[in-house]
Amino acid sequence: MMHAEKGHGARQEAAAGPKAGGGPRAVAGALRKPTRRHRIQIFEDIPKRGFAVTAIVSFLVMLAFWSILSYGNMVSRVFLPTPDRVLHTFFDLLGTQAYWHHIGISVFRVSAGFALACLLAIPIGLIAGTFRFAEAFVEPPMEFIRYMPAVAFIPLIMVWAGIGEWAKILLIFIGCFFQLVLMVASDTRQVSKDLVQASFTLGASRWQAVQTVVIPAVQPRLMNTMRLMLGWAWTYLVVAELVAVNSGLGYAIMKAQRFLNTDQIFVGIIVIGLLGLFSDRIFAFLNRRFFPWV
Amino acid sequence: MTKETLAREIRMETEAAGHGAIAIRGVGKSYRTGKTEFQALGNIRLDIAANEFVTIVGPSGCGKSTLLRIVAGLEEASVGEVTVDGVAVVGPGADRGMVFQGYTLFPWLTVRQNIEYGPKLKGVPILERRAVSNRYLRITRLESFANRFPKQLSGGMKQRVAIARALANGPKVLLMDEPFGALDAQTKLEMQEALLDVWAKEKTTVLFITHDIDEAIFLSQRILVMAAGPGRMIGEYQVALPAERTPEVREHPDFLKLKRELASLLKHKEA
Incomplete structure (x- = not known):
């Protein structure tokens, strides 16, 4: 919006320029229409409607x-399948209770795995980002583990946790936790050192500086990281639900594949996409609501 | 009166009188990168009286900021010692408030909450805190901005809040590291007057760092000139201008004379 207004103002000025400032030396040729600025500009904002x-x-x-x-x-x-066929199936499936049960159980698994990962990874990441000793202790092993594909843990998880709910939650947890620790630590390191020093000169102890500066300062970035991570959690959910389950959206997709019901596969994918979009919007909303100072 | 209580009385009196006297004793700072050692500050000696307004001028990289940060306790001296009212500086503390060049307001706190940050840490009850923030909002003429967030303020206003925040904590010493360096010329002049106004009311010791000669003369009672390689004092000037500094002071013959002297000293050193 802002840019559009500014751009408009600049054009007007350019148009008025030769007339106002040209003086006696201005010739007719100088009054030609100014060339318009190109719409596509590097990094520049565009109008919201555009x-x-x-x-x-x-x-x-x-x-x-x-x-x-x-x-x-x-x-x-x-x-x-054709778009109208998928749309038709979409409403058909959403009309059944069984499908809502699939959605419910999937949402539960993602939420539980993701929440557990956040609960443990955020404090560890905060400490690792704040203190170099903690960083040295935590980060090298995490860097190593995060390159191990979470999916490869499935057989191990089945040995550890069986094939019950815990197995799915654990896979999502493993998929998110290590990444999250590293991302939170990196977010924390981006907190301005000057702010921490300012708090010291105002009498803060180290613990108080963490409490009153590091934690509030990192929150907006943290929310954004969690938002990204939730997308990953959904990916791991589908993987978790491809093996040894009889409920959830991943299971619904697998079952549809067995009978070549590609329209149902499409619906499953679209539903997961919509759920992801929905949770993403919630995070974006919370970010604006809680951090008006950013 | 026993000898002991007398001694205590005297000590208490000197403590009350010695409100923010800084002593810098043979402070040096060197950095080591690989095998080469770089000496940023050599043997600095300096005494600043309580309530004095002292400015250090010098070119970029002469170590003046490093010296200030050592006084603040944000950096450690390689040799030497800094004391404030006889107490050795071992780290940052509430007795030495600081205003930085960059904007260091807490962006998630409103103007009022920023000012109340120090008192809140100390556990000052809310009503007293309100009184303190009201006082400093008034002194810095920020009353109508009390509930704004820093991002809604101009550069000059942000630095006014930073000064108010430092002072609300009741420091003995106010350390200022080129606080107006990022401001435009007009705002800078306004801020200098505002600072003198505040200093007249608060009477804390001020140690001010700048590379702007005009700013140094206008503000200070005493000016120290620093040069690089290693950072050291090369000149000291008492500013013999009226205590009441009005903008007209800038036209005063003594002001202009001092300005010429300082300029030639600094120029000489660079050549």
Whole structure:
């Protein structure tokens, strides 16, 4: 918005320039229409409406591409169902109680695994980011473990935790925890050292500086990190639900595959996408609500 | 009166009178990178009386900021010692308030909460805290901005809050590290007057760092000139200008004479 106004002002000025300041030497040629600034500028903001319209266009392009492939019979409908078929199935499935049960159990698993990871990773990450000794103790092993694929832990998890709810939660936890510790530590290190020093000159002890400066300062970045991590949690959920389960969205997707119900696979994926989008929006909202000072 | 109580009385009196006297005794600072050692500060000796306003001027990299940070306790001297009212500095503390060049207000606190930060840490009850913040909001003329967040303030206002925040903590000494360096010329002049106004009311010791000669003369009672390689004092000037500094002081012949002297000293050193 701001930029659009500024840009407009600048154009007006440019237009008025030759008339006002030209004086007697101004020739007719100087009054030609100023050339317009190009709309696409590096890093510059665009009007809010322009952004929304472009985003909608992007979705429409995807939909158009899909429609051409499916309605045009370029791909067999067994492999790629038509959009209207998926929409139809979407409402069909959401009309059944069983599907809501799948959604419910999946949301529960993601929330539990993610919450557990946050609960443990955030304090550890905060300490590792604040004190170099803690960093040396915590980070090298974490760096090592995080490159181990969480999925490869599945057999081990089944040995440890069986195939019950804990197994799914544990996989999501393992997938998120190590990354989260490192990301929180990195967020914490970005807190301005000057602010901490300012608190020292105001009489803060080290503990008080952590409490009254490091923790409040890191919160907005922390929220953003959690928001990113939640996306990962959903990915690990689907992996967790592909093996030895009989409920959840991942299971619904697997079952649909067995009967070649690709439309149901699409619905499962879209539902997970929508859930992710929804939780993402909640985080974005909370960020604005709690941190108006950013 | 026994000898003991007399001694205590005297000690208490000198403590009350010695409100923020700084003594810098042979302070040096060197950094080691690999095998080469870089000496940032050599043997600095300096005494600053209680309630004095002293400015250190010098080019960038002469170590003046390092010296100030050593007094603040944010950096450790390699040799020597700093004392405030006879007590050795071993780390940062509430007795030495500081205003930094960069903006260091806590962005998640309002102007009032920033000012009350120090008293709150000390456990001052809320009503007293309110009284303190009201007083400093008034002195720095920020009353109507009490509930704003720092991001809603201009640069000059932010530094006014930073000064208010430091003073609200009741420090003996106010350390200022080029606090107006990032401000535009007009705001800078206003802030200098505001600072003198506040200092007249508060009478704390001020140690002020700048590379702006005009600023140094306008503000201080005494000016010390530093040069680099290693950081050392190369000149000391008493500012013989009226205590009441009005903008007209800048036209005063003594002001201009001192300005020429300082400029030539600094220029000489750079050549």
